[in-house]
Amino acid sequence: MIESTKAIVLNAIKFKDTSLIVKxxxxxxxxxxxxxxxxxxxxxxLKPAYFQPFTLLxxxxxxxNKGNLNxxxxxxxxxxxxxxxxxxxxxxxxxxxxxxxxxxxxEEEENLLLYQYIETASIWLDTHHxxxxxxxxxxINLTKYFGFHIKEPKKSDLFFNLQEGKFSFxxxxxxxxxxxxxxxxxxxxxxxxxxxxxIELNAKSRQVLLDILIQYFTLHLPDFRKxxxxxxxxxxxx
Numbered sequence: 001m002i003e004s005t006k007a008i009v010l011n012a013i014k015f016k017d018t019s020l021i022v023k024x025x026x027x028x029x030x031x032x033x034x035x036x037x038x039x040x041x042x043x044x045x046l047k048p049a050y051f052q053p054f055t056l057l058x059x060x061x062x063x064x065n066k067g068n069l070n071x072x073x074x075x076x077x078x079x080x081x082x083x084x085x086x087x088x089x090x091x092x093x094x095x096x097x098x099x100x101x102x103x104x105x106x107e108e109e110e111n112l113l114l115y116q117y118i119e120t121a122s123i124w125l126d127t128h129h130x131x132x133x134x135x136x137x138x139x140i141n142l143t144k145y146f147g148f149h150i151k152e153p154k155k156s157d158l159f160f161n162l163q164e165g166k167f168s169f170x171x172x173x174x175x176x177x178x179x180x181x182x183x184x185x186x187x188x189x190x191x192x193x194x195x196x197x198x199i200e201l202n203a204k205s206r207q208v209l210l211d212i213l214i215q216y217f218t219l220h221l222p223d224f225r226k227x228x229x230x231x232x233x234x235x236x237x238x
Contacts, residue, residue, distance in 0.1 A: 003028065006078065007059050008118055010102045012051040014039070021069065022051050025101060026059075027115050029108040033061065034069040050075050053098035054084070054122050065108075079119075081126045090125055092229070092236045093135045099227040100139065104146065104217065114145040121193065130197035132237060133206065136188055137196050139213045148220040152190040160185055162216050175219065177212060184209050203238050 007024040015021045018040040022033045038046050050057060060074040084090045101118070121141070125134055143149045143165075153160070153167035160167050160182055162175040171178075177185065184205055191199065201209070210230075218224050 001063050001065065002060065002073070003063050004058070004060050006115070006119070007031070007057045007075075008115070008122070009051050009053055009055045009057065010098050010105075011053060012048075020048070020051060022072075023102060024057070024059075025105055025115065025118065027110060027112060028063065029110045030105050031061070031063065031070050031108070033072050035072055046072065046075055050077060052085070054094045055081075056119060056122070079123060081122075084122075084126045089236055090131060092233050093125065093131070094122070096227055096229045096233045097135060097138060099229050100142075100217070103224050103227070104142070104221055106223075111145065117141065117145065124193050128193075133188070133196050133199055133201055134193070135233070136206065136209050136213065137191065137193060139210075139217070140188060143216075143220075146221065148216075150185075150189060150216075153186050157186075158182070162212075162219055165216070165220070181208060181212060185212060206237060207234060 005027045007026040010023045010025060012020045012022045015034065018037045020035045020038050022035055024031050024033065035046060035051070038048055038051075049055075055077060056079045057075050058078045059072050062071040062073060064070055084094055121134075121138055125131055140150055148165045150165060151167075154169075156169050157167035158169055159171055159176045159178045161172040162177065163172070184201075187201075188196075188199055188209065210233075214226055214230070218226070
């Protein structure tokens, strides 16, 4: 079936000498595409630069809906990024989040609200300067779409139950955070991207929060694993 859709590139893997296998999150859900000959000198229709992580594309594709690789007939960038490709901090964040989404998004079912969130957030990242905490809020907001939303705590809450995804006054049996770690988590809940720069976190605090969120995703998403790009992110924001 030939369909037109918007697509957010998650990753691209070289296949043989001149082809790519590209995974995208589209308005139709997760889709994987075989793009034959794109790396050859003869290729003119599609450009390899289109398939960098988080590139926002308009595509016309053949979707077979049988779990096999699909084919892209046409593609064009509908919102070019300006700062992300040249800013090492932003590009490292994008690589990390693309890997997170690759592990987290499994089903092919469409979710337009999730697509719009990823699209809007990536454009915000490209157009703002103070973005060191962006990935933390991105992950917290992402929980809304996966069914384990981290809701705002009460001032009296002393614990966060990682297994149940709830703040509480009473101490859980296992898999919880408290004390300074809880204070850190509370500080970033309930804010938006436009106010995130007001949250003052040093590199150590940022890493503690990221470790908590990675643990939280691991507990709630089957087969989720720690991203390899995490080490790069830690180095960049040291």
